[in-house]
Amino acid sequence: MSRAEGELQTVVERLSPVARRLLRKMEDVSPYSASGLAKLIGESEAKAVGAIGWLIANGLAKQESGGQLKHRVSLADTGRLFYAEGVTQARVIDLLRDKGSLTIEEICREVRPKEELNPILGSMKKAGVVRFESGGRVVLGEESTVAKAEEEYRKVYELIKDVGSEARVYWDNMTVDERKKTEEMSRKRGKGKAVFRIAREVEMLYALTTDGQRARLICKDEEGAEEIDSLTPEILEKESWRGRAFRKYDIATAPAKLTGGRKHPYGLFLDFVRKKLMAMGFEEMEGRLIETEFWNNDALFMPQDHPAREIHDVYLIKEPKYSKKLPRTLVKRVAETHRSGWKTGSAGWGYEFDVRRTARFVLRSQGTANSARMLASIPRVPGKYFAIARCFRYDRVDSTHAPDFYQIEGIVISPGINFRHLLGLLKLFALEIAGSEEVKFIPSYFPFTEPSVEIIFKHEKLGWMELGGAGIFRKEVTLPLGIDIPVIAWGLGLDRMAMVTLSINDIRDLFTSDLGKILQMKFSPLYSYLS
């Protein structure tokens, strides 16, 4: 049954580019194996089998048996489960990494029913990947063991994906390591169930039909006709494009990477917060990296022998040591407030204020220093102000502590505001900045506010997360700086949120000097951290 030339032409035109490419390359008369076809077009076996499928469907090729005896790998029940939802063991590790410690019941709720999970947890315990703590809580074992196991599960999952998607079908074509793994995991081991199934079967072979041979020649001719490769100014000038075909690109081919200019992803995150605050009517304040003890602490009613002020929390400047430009009247009022409360109605801390120490240069340790300066500068009332200020803490530097970091904080000054407005503002922050409507208010302590509150919000995946702290400035703070109306002070702790958004685990990476890492970080303002 042979078809007319015109009909064949239409069939060829409708073939997918890969199928057409395959057709063109099947020059041998002897039949090809699936792997042979894959080699012809330089694609995966799955793609080659797909392409030959097209040709068979159009009557251009046929299947023949009689190839070699091969081992076909497919997924067993457990394998299909892993293919659908990931390797159970890896999911347990992920869950524990996230939550720290969980009871077996909690793990079962998230992962698999108990009767399935028990033997798995048992084998993980045996391998030292998890430990059982008293009270029946499960925690991860040694990091090195866990990491090794994770790597192993990752490899297994890759293999499952390949087999599941039929990208790889034959055991005989796998690497030694993969062969070993599939073979191991195709047997029932103890209580563990088989992941793969290996069956012996005769390999399929493929060859062109007579129509196929003719169609191949049509393809060949097409190729031979004088196609235009690059469209050039000369071709346009001479109009020599008329009546000629263009070589077709394989438009799905991955292009080389284009590295353009970009703002820093963490900078974009801060810009996002900045815009949100601006939209809420906040005006940005400026401040100083190098502060005096006066603005950094004393004006905020932190007693000079406050434990948080000992040498271990703030970086001192070596030279020069003392500022000569402190506002005398304010220093006097603040000193008196610390000693006896001044006119604030407070009893004060009851100690002799050290006026020398208040002039000491330090690195700004809290953004609240900017707010204190703003209060003293005769601000607009009503007024809302914010700053995203680089601050420094004398702390051991590790994956959760950076030597310098951005603090986001501000104030609201208005005659009629109270604690309930403060809660309203925090709720607005949660909604606008964290995209969360579920919040809780918790009593908190800051030396400069009373009452003080902390807000936490519910993150869909990570659970309750800290959003920030706030309070109403103490009279001992506002009165000496010349403000006699309520001032709400707030601060947002967004570093963890930024890290989740940018997919980094080490806070030091926010300021990394590794260009590769910076290029990998992505920021999307659409609450990407919520999904």
Next chain:
Amino acid sequence: MPTIEVKKAYLDRCLKSIKEAGVGIEEALSSVKAEIKGEDADYYKIDVADTNRPDLFTAEGIVKELQGIYRKEKFDYSFLNQKPSHRIEVLDSVREIRPFVGAFLVKGLTVDEDSLDSLIKMQEKLCETLGRKRRRVAIGVYEASAIKFPVRYGAFGPKSYRFVPLGLDDEMDLKDILKKHPKGIEYGHLLKDFSKYPLLLDANDEVLSLPPIINSKKMGEVKIGSNYLFVEATGLDQRAVTLALNIISFCLSFRGGTIERCESVYPYSTPFGENQVTPMQMNKALRIDMKEPKRILGVEIGWEDAAEKLMRLGYEIHGRGENFQVIAPYYRSDCMHQYDIIEDIAIVKGYNSFAPLPLTDFTMGSLSREQEEMDNIRDILVGMGFQEIISNILVSRAELYERMRQEQEAVEIENVMTESYSILRNWLIPGLVKVESNSSQIEYPHRIFEVGEVVLKEDEPRAELRLACLMSGREINFTDVHRTLESLLETLSLPYKLQAAPDHSFIGSFIEGRFGTVEVNGKEIGIIGELHPEVLYNWSIKMPASALEITLPSNLSCLIRDGVL
């Protein structure tokens, strides 16, 4: 933020009834600003946020507060009105060394493993925090039945007395204890300026202890089974000494002990007079203006309601209506202002019971002038294909000086934690060079920039906003950064000139003859050049690089003054 360890069994037992009433332990703890940070088989590790509430640094203090809030349980401290039953005589010799002492005794509380553990933990925690590592207050506990009263507190010469200190077996004189005993080594600096050392002695001249260092083994070892204890505190701050005794007496009384007060008799005057009886109520009555809770909290609260809430926290209530006054419990010293008390009312009411209100004042939002300018410049550079970098401001000396072949003085940190973060950057280019040294695997050419603050060493050190750009690649040279500068300043409408500057202070980092200053209106605003191969070598960079750095123009008052901007 102090972290304390509390026996799980004790806390779970004490909070059982609260839990049964539907309040989880986490939620309950949040009302005393505390949070469980971890746990092991026996202990909860609890973070207490309020550094002004040392009474909450104890298990008993937390339990009492929660039982008050959630179960309205009252606690009796009428012992504060009792006459003292024992006496400490203070000698004039301690006046300049460690002038204050106070004490009390506890009867009827048999020390078991649990209470001993709690007592030791609270003693250590209070000495460290409220006591500022024993300088301000140090606390000692003794088996009381062996002590013959009155006790004397005085200062004596280094070799005047010998005793066996706790933890060792040999009798030693005071000097040797300071030199050789582990606690002497740890805390000896508190006495190093004195030729005499404080001692507590009983009426038989037996040494009780050498405060603030160590107890005597014979007189000052508390064992399980003891049921009569003597607790003393000495220090430099009489209020803190008294507060420590108040807190411990509260805890031991809460566990069922009967407190017997002690009188300290001074030969000199003190803030509490020549005779002070401890423990004592130091807090004064504070009048609450009932208009204030409404103003601050935004809800109407009657004085009866406020009184009921405060009594749950152990406040004494005096007067009513207009004359409503309260006295904070004797184990607290944080109530300085009526707002402190208003917060307590709000906490007992429950923060989540307040309905949030929106802010309604109209205010204009705006960026700072600095941020506006930074954003403008960031946009221009991104448009030219540059990647933005954000680096640490705190860096190492090597990064700023040696590797850059520089000596331009920067502001340094006095209390350095690690050498890697010991100096404030005084220019931006080293941060970009550091990026290059870590990024050779990324395809060239590289175009990177940073807009940020540098700190200049002046009488009043100040930060200045700068821009730096760096380009690196096989074909990159001076011309490339020159083109960038040209395009940038053209966009900013700033006519500029480049000036060769062979004697410039930053020349060491660049190749001579391929370096210059950027001048606008005759004023230097920056530098530009090809980085010296020695600098690249120092950073292990194998690719040529050129860079420029300028002060952001709006920062330059000279340009504004001269009408350029």
